[in-house]
Amino acid sequence: MTAFIQYTLQGLSTGGFYALSALGLAVIFGVLGVVNFSHGACYMLGAVAATVLLDTLGLGFWAALPLVTLLMFVFGVLMERLLVRWLLKLDPLYNFLLTFGITLVLVDLVKRRYGVSSLPYQVPAGLEGRIDLGSLSLSRYQLFVSVFSVLVCLAVWMLLTKTRIGMIVRASTEDAERSRALGINVGRWVTPVFGFGIALAGLAGVLAAPFRAVNADMGSNFIIVLFAVVVIGGLGSILGAVVAGFLVGLVEAFGQAYADRFSQVLIFVLMALVVLIRPAGLFGKEEAA
Amino acid sequence: MSERATAQPTATERASGDVLAVESLSAWYGEARVLTDVSLAVQPGEVVTLVGRNGAGKTTLLRSIMGLHRHVEGTISWGGRELGKASPDARAKAGIGWVPDDRGIYASLSVAENLTLPPVVNKDAWTLEQVYEQFPVLHERRDFPGTKLSGGEQQMLAMARVLRMGSRLLLLDEPSEGLAPVIVQRIGEIIRQIKAQGVAVLLVEQNVKFASTVADRHYLLAQGRVVESLDNDAFQSRTTELLEYLGM
Numbered sequence: 001m002t003a004f005i006q007y008t009l010q011g012l013s014t015g016g017f018y019a020l021s022a023l024g025l026a027v028i029f030g031v032l033g034v035v036n037f038s039h040g041a042c043y044m045l046g047a048v049a050a051t052v053l054l055d056t057l058g059l060g061f062w063a064a065l066p067l068v069t070l071l072m073f074v075f076g077v078l079m080e081r082l083l084v085r086w087l088l089k090l091d092p093l094y095n096f097l098l099t100f101g102i103t104l105v106l107v108d109l110v111k112r113r114y115g116v117s118s119l120p121y122q123v124p125a126g127l128e129g130r131i132d133l134g135s136l137s138l139s140r141y142q143l144f145v146s147v148f149s150v151l152v153c154l155a156v157w158m159l160l161t162k163t164r165i166g167m168i169v170r171a172s173t174e175d176a177e178r179s180r181a182l183g184i185n186v187g188r189w190v191t192p193v194f195g196f197g198i199a200l201a202g203l204a205g206v207l208a209a210p211f212r213a214v215n216a217d218m219g220s221n222f223i224i225v226l227f228a229v230v231v232i233g234g235l236g237s238i239l240g241a242v243v244a245g246f247l248v249g250l251v252e253a254f255g256q257a258y259a260d261r262f263s264q265v266l267i268f269v270l271m272a273l274v275v276l277i278r279p280a281g282l283f284g285k286e287e288a289a
Numbered sequence: 290m291s292e293r294a295t296a297q298p299t300a301t302e303r304a305s306g307d308v309l310a311v312e313s314l315s316a317w318y319g320e321a322r323v324l325t326d327v328s329l330a331v332q333p334g335e336v337v338t339l340v341g342r343n344g345a346g347k348t349t350l351l352r353s354i355m356g357l358h359r360h361v362e363g364t365i366s367w368g369g370r371e372l373g374k375a376s377p378d379a380r381a382k383a384g385i386g387w388v389p390d391d392r393g394i395y396a397s398l399s400v401a402e403n404l405t406l407p408p409v410v411n412k413d414a415w416t417l418e419q420v421y422e423q424f425p426v427l428h429e430r431r432d433f434p435g436t437k438l439s440g441g442e443q444q445m446l447a448m449a450r451v452l453r454m455g456s457r458l459l460l461l462d463e464p465s466e467g468l469a470p471v472i473v474q475r476i477g478e479i480i481r482q483i484k485a486q487g488v489a490v491l492l493v494e495q496n497v498k499f500a501s502t503v504a505d506r507h508y509l510l511a512q513g514r515v516v517e518s519l520d521n522d523a524f525q526s527r528t529t530e531l532l533e534y535l536g537m
Binding site for chain 1: 407
């Protein structure tokens with residue numbers, strides 16, 4: 001039972017990164033129709049930025065959390081304005097290739113500047129160590145990450161369901177063309193939504209910095225799992241992205257505990273099963289015949 | 290470019306009537322030409338149907354008017370202004386309301402949100418209260434996800450949505466398709482009511498009988514061309530022939 005709770009917590013904390021990032025991926029895909037391959041690199045950039053802020057300016061985790069998120073939002077806005085925007089009218093494949101290219105550039109820039117070895121990052125003050133509850137011993141930081149990412153997902157959920165902006169984003173995520181035909185200027189929301197999605201990836205990166213190896217390549221495996229998350233949840237489904245994010249986190253944690261090397265395989269077995277039973281994903285809308 | 294220019298017609302244009310005029314419109318999908326030299330007009334308070342077989346280009350015509358199909362030549366003007374390259378949202382704000390053949394109800398929005406998503410574009414638009422009074426079932430189900438409604442209810446919702454926007458031209462794509470006769474009758478009533486309010490309606494319809502109960506005039510479309518234009522009397526007297534022509 002103790003082990004079970006520990007793995008669950010570990011799964012929820014990893015799932016938190018996946019859920020936050022997949023949420024960003026989902027709104028970007030929904031509103032822009034862009035599959036952002038650079039999402040993993042943006043997650044990596046968020047983590048690297050946190051370590052750099054600490055090394056150069058002495059800014060710790062609690063300052064990095066809002067600051068890096070904001071910086072990544074600006075980065076996303078620039079990326080959309082300067083690059084992604086110009087290809088929006090073409091086949092979606094072009095933006096997929098563009099963001100793949102951006103990934104390669106970002107990874108190599110980080111390698112060039114900071115090398116390939118992992119950058120150390122401390123667990124923030126106040127969240128070190130473990131909480132002992134009798135036989136149960138839980139990592140404070142994992143507990144924090146789990147709760148925090150659930151709260152951020154809830155906040156984003158409230159934003160999406162309780163505000164007019166959220167209503168427009170949901171409608172455009174479901175069908176951007178139809179929203180335009182109903183008088184919604186979807187184009188106005190494209191830049192902020194892209195920035196928002198990238199900011200969420202950056203936020204996940206900062207959260208990951210204290211207990212994942214921070215290096216230029218940390219995003220490459222991440223993006224593969226992230227695509228599995230999006231497929232499981234259903235492409236374009238916001239709720240699906242969040243639920244599948246935590247689900248995959250749990251599968252990974254229990255996989256590592258009981259099946260060790262097969263933990264990654266399990267994620268894709270899950271994906272295959274979901275696609276077999278529900279081709280559009282758990283929360284995806286089935287295409288009309 | 291001209292996105293703003295078409296957004297709000299001036300008072301004089303409004304007074305001169307919201308006329309839809311399509312002139313020598315051709316449309317393509319890639320290399321394939323799906324509309325050839327189509328001309329038609331719809332006056333305020335007039336219900337006009339486009340009748341034709343599947344693939345005749347009816348939906349493409351509606352999509353071109355809405356600005357969703359961009360590969361076109363010819364002119365489309367609305368309320369005295371040429372729409373040119375105006376975006377779909379600018380056209381919607383200028384008073385063109387789209388009711389797509391799949392009804393276009395959002396699954397991720399509640400019934401009430403589906404109604405209030407589009408901006409109100411005219412002062413004489415239906416209020417939410419009016420909508421609920423006309424369609425009590427939408428009020429009852431206002432917190433349900435839009436797609437949890439029955440087909441007929443979704444059709445009502447799609448029409449109510451553009452009425453709440455205050456659209457002055459409705460593009461209705463097969464509103465009777467797949468619905469029970471009672472519901473089709475109700476949709477006919479709504480169309481007549483909209484017409485009485487001076488709204489122009491361009492209706493794509495394969496149900497010839499239904500078309501003849503609501504429309505003033507009809508255009509027959511075949512292989513992307515208008516092959517005939519009939520008033521409703523002529524249309525009714527030739528129903529059998531037309532049904533055969535349509536292969537129904």
